[in-house]
Amino acid sequence: MPDVVTHRDIEYAVADGVPLLLDLYLAEDAPGRRPVLVWVHGGGWQAGDKAEITPGWGEAWAGKGYAAVSINYRLSDQAPFPAPLHDCKAAIRWLRAHAEEYGLDPERIGVWGSSAGGHLVALLGTTTEVASLEGDLGNPEESSEVQAVCAWMAPTHILSMAALQPDMAAPGGVLHKLLGGSPEERGELARLASPVHHVSGDEPPFFICHGDADKTVPYQQALTLYEALRKAEAEVSLYTFQGAGHGRGPFFANAELMARVEAFFAEHLSV
Numbered sequence: 001m002p003d004v005v006t007h008r009d010i011e012y013a014v015a016d017g018v019p020l021l022l023d024l025y026l027a028e029d030a031p032g033r034r035p036v037l038v039w040v041h042g043g044g045w046q047a048g049d050k051a052e053i054t055p056g057w058g059e060a061w062a063g064k065g066y067a068a069v070s071i072n073y074r075l076s077d078q079a080p081f082p083a084p085l086h087d088c089k090a091a092i093r094w095l096r097a098h099a100e101e102y103g104l105d106p107e108r109i110g111v112w113g114s115s116a117g118g119h120l121v122a123l124l125g126t127t128t129e130v131a132s133l134e135g136d137l138g139n140p141e142e143s144s145e146v147q148a149v150c151a152w153m154a155p156t157h158i159l160s161m162a163a164l165q166p167d168m169a170a171p172g173g174v175l176h177k178l179l180g181g182s183p184e185e186r187g188e189l190a191r192l193a194s195p196v197h198h199v200s201g202d203e204p205p206f207f208i209c210h211g212d213a214d215k216t217v218p219y220q221q222a223l224t225l226y227e228a229l230r231k232a233e234a235e236v237s238l239y240t241f242q243g244a245g246h247g248r249g250p251f252f253a254n255a256e257l258m259a260r261v262e263a264f265f266a267e268h269l270s271v
Helices: 057-063 082-097 118-126 158-166 174-179 185-190 219-232 249-255 255-269
Strands: 004-015 018-027 034-040 067-071 103-115 148-152 206-211 236-241
Touching: 004 057, 004 082, 004 148, 018 057, 018 082, 034 118, 034 148, 034 255, 057 067, 067 082, 067 148, 082 103, 082 118, 082 158, 103 118, 118 148, 148 255, 158 174, 158 219, 206 219, 206 249, 219 236, 236 255, 249 255
Parallel strands: 034 067, 034 103, 103 148, 148 206, 206 236
Antiparallel strands: 004 018, 018 067
């Protein structure tokens, strides 16, 4: 494996006086422009950090020929939706603006996230044309478009999830905190926060993965997005993790799934 240089705590934007940071992993002396793979962490939109990745994740993907990136975004106690999506889009724009400096290919950016991170990457893949969700942080002259999306355990339809998980929608619950109020009261914002409502058929390729025993984000959330993308004739595949609940560990330990993830990004980012 080639030597990997890690650039930690790069400031990609500032929101309400708060620096937004990312970590960038690059193999030394890689020829040409590298495709970019961005990890967006989970944590119910209220917790988590870019450092909370599988040990060696960045180095491993950099060794496969990618520029690997892990980002932070504002959590729900800092700002409600659409703040976290604005931040994710700002990170994508920063990567494009600094592509020459770091040897990145601005036309080959893939995103991958789990749980709340899966929700945010699904929105990155479905909302490129939604001006109100773009935000104005960082390099507004650049595009926030992505070329491949891997969404794990992702909430995709906020109102239906709130109906199935009323504790999440109640005051203090993660959906209530995400929206700054109950999903019923903030119906239009809940709709904007739902990837399924933005599907048009112009999406990049999607790889959706979900455990069919998930008690936190119901498996139906994956099916809803999968069916919407299929109906719109977008390119999409679904991996059902039989018997799996909610959580990162078993997913990363599943060799078949990881091989499919690697093949998905290799195909669509031309590694």
